[in-house]
Amino acid sequence: xxxxxxxxxxxxxxxxxxxxxxxxxxxxxxxxxxxxxxxxxxxxxxxxxxxxxxxxxxxxxxxxxxxxxxxxxxxxxxxxxxxxxxxxxxxxxxxxxxxxxxxxxxxxxxxxxxxxxxxxxxxxxxxxxxxxxxxxxxxxxxxxxxxxxxxxxxxxxxxxxxxxxxxxxxxxxxxxxxxxxxxxxxxxxxxxxxxxxxxxxxxxxxxxxxxxxxxxxxxxxxxxxxxxxxxxxxxxxxxxxxxxxxxxxxxxxxxxxxxxxxxxxxxxxxxxxxxxxxxxxxxxx
Ligand code: C2E
Ligand code: MG
Ligand code: MG
Ligand code: MG
Numbered sequence: 001x002x003x004x005x006x007x008x009x010x011x012x013x014x015x016x017x018x019x020x021x022x023x024x025x026x027x028x029x030x031x032x033x034x035x036x037x038x039x040x041x042x043x044x045x046x047x048x049x050x051x052x053x054x055x056x057x058x059x060x061x062x063x064x065x066x067x068x069x070x071x072x073x074x075x076x077x078x079x080x081x082x083x084x085x086x087x088x089x090x091x092x093x094x095x096x097x098x099x100x101x102x103x104x105x106x107x108x109x110x111x112x113x114x115x116x117x118x119x120x121x122x123x124x125x126x127x128x129x130x131x132x133x134x135x136x137x138x139x140x141x142x143x144x145x146x147x148x149x150x151x152x153x154x155x156x157x158x159x160x161x162x163x164x165x166x167x168x169x170x171x172x173x174x175x176x177x178x179x180x181x182x183x184x185x186x187x188x189x190x191x192x193x194x195x196x197x198x199x200x201x202x203x204x205x206x207x208x209x210x211x212x213x214x215x216x217x218x219x220x221x222x223x224x225x226x227x228x229x230x231x232x233x234x235x236x237x238x239x240x241x242x243x244x245x246x247x248x249x250x251x252x253x254x255x256x257x258x259x260x261x262x263x264x265x266x267x268x269x270x271x272x273x274x275x276x277x278x279x280x281x282x283x284x285x
Contacts, residue, residue, distance in 0.1 A: 028084045031064070031077055035090065039065050042097055043264035046273060047116065047235060047257045050248050055277055056255055057114035057148070060098040061264045062090075082122040091123040092132055099140035099147060101267055106142070110274045116148040116178060121155045130169035137173070144174030148199065151177065153185030156195055164195055171196040178235070183223060192230055200227045204238025207258070211243050224251045 034040055040062065047057035064072040081087040095117050102115040119129060129149065137144055149170065156163055156179075167177055178199035179191075183206060191197070206220045220236070227234035236248050239258030248256055262273065 024080050024083065027077055027080045028086055030066075031081060031086055031090070034064055034066065035086075035093065039067070040090075040093065041065060041266070042094065042101065043266055044101075044270040045257050045264035046262050046270065047114075047255050048261055049255050050245070050253050054281070055111070055113060055274060057116055058270060059116040059150070059257060059264070060094060060101075060118070062094055062118075078120065082120055085122075085126065087120055087122050088126040091119060092127070092136075094118070095132055095136040096139060099136040099142040102146055103140045103142040105271060105274065106146075108271070110271060111278050112146060113274065114146050114148050114176070115142070116150050118150045118180065121152065121158065124151070124155055124163065124166065128166065130166055130173065133170060133175050134173060137175075145176070148176040148178050150180040150201065152180050153182065153191065156191045157186055157188070160194070167196050181237075183219065189226075192226075192232070197232060199233040199235055202234065202236045202253075204258070207236055207238040207240070207244050210247055217247065220247075220253075221251050224248075224253045228252060 042060045043063050044058040044060055046055045047059060048054060049056050062074045062078070064074075064077055066072055078087070081090050098115045098117045102113070106112055123129065133144075133147060133149065136142075137147060170177060176198040177196060178201055179197055180201050181203040182200045184203045192200075200223060202220055202223050206216045206223075209216050210220065211217060224234050233254045235255040235257065236244075236253050237257055239245055239248070239256045239260045241260060244258075245256065245260060265273070
């Protein structure tokens, strides 16, 4: 009957909630121990100039190398880290490690590139990102202009005045600010003029169906044109085909990243890509 059905639906709901909570706790505990044991690492995805094809930067992407499960995707554990607060120490580790690695490449004589680090909304609530960045830069010796923080649009909407001040202090340090996944959030274009933003990263969802989708081409072209006229850099994410790159070149997009050139790769492999570029086309002195 309706009553029995209602009750069992209720039970099912409770059990799945408990199950989900249990899973979260388990992942949280394992994540803390993974951090302590050095099972977390960063992969680096090259960012290239559309005009010259040179590597201009790298996005640092977190990986969890579990002895049993192998590489675990950030999509699985970042959300858990965010709800539990582990994201605080985790985010600080990512920033420090990316800066350390960037400076190590410079010290090894590789061409200087900018390191882009993802910062989740929760990190902005937990810690002062300007202080975290300043500490990571000081500890590593990496120049501030080599660090870029990627944040999402939602962060700008939540506590705008506090955010504006933090971003302003980051800008004064010399750190660049990128808006990740641009075009997918509750974006208000007002953000672009109210906040000290340097880069718009066009969400990869808009690239996927180019050139088949006229709508996606129109949206991407509009973001590029708007970014340019506001004096911002525009980077396209998720570029997988030569046709997509040709489209970006035609529209005057500044830079791109995606499987077309390289997936995110371990640090040693990224260093080899930089080395190969230096040998192929030495930078002008
Ligand atoms: P994101 O910052 O938007 O990163 C881009 C994602 O797209 C990465 O997935 C990257 O591997 C993937 N990607 C790059 N090129 C292509 C392409 O050509 N095609 C396709 N289909 N995908 C491409 P990944 O590494 O799994 O990271 C997923 C998300 O996890 C990131 O999205 C970011 O939001 C989050 N994340 C990763 N590392 C960190 C971190 O250190 N801190 C925080 N807070 N979040 C992170
Ligand atoms: Mg990102
Ligand atoms: Mg993105
Ligand atoms: Mg994303």
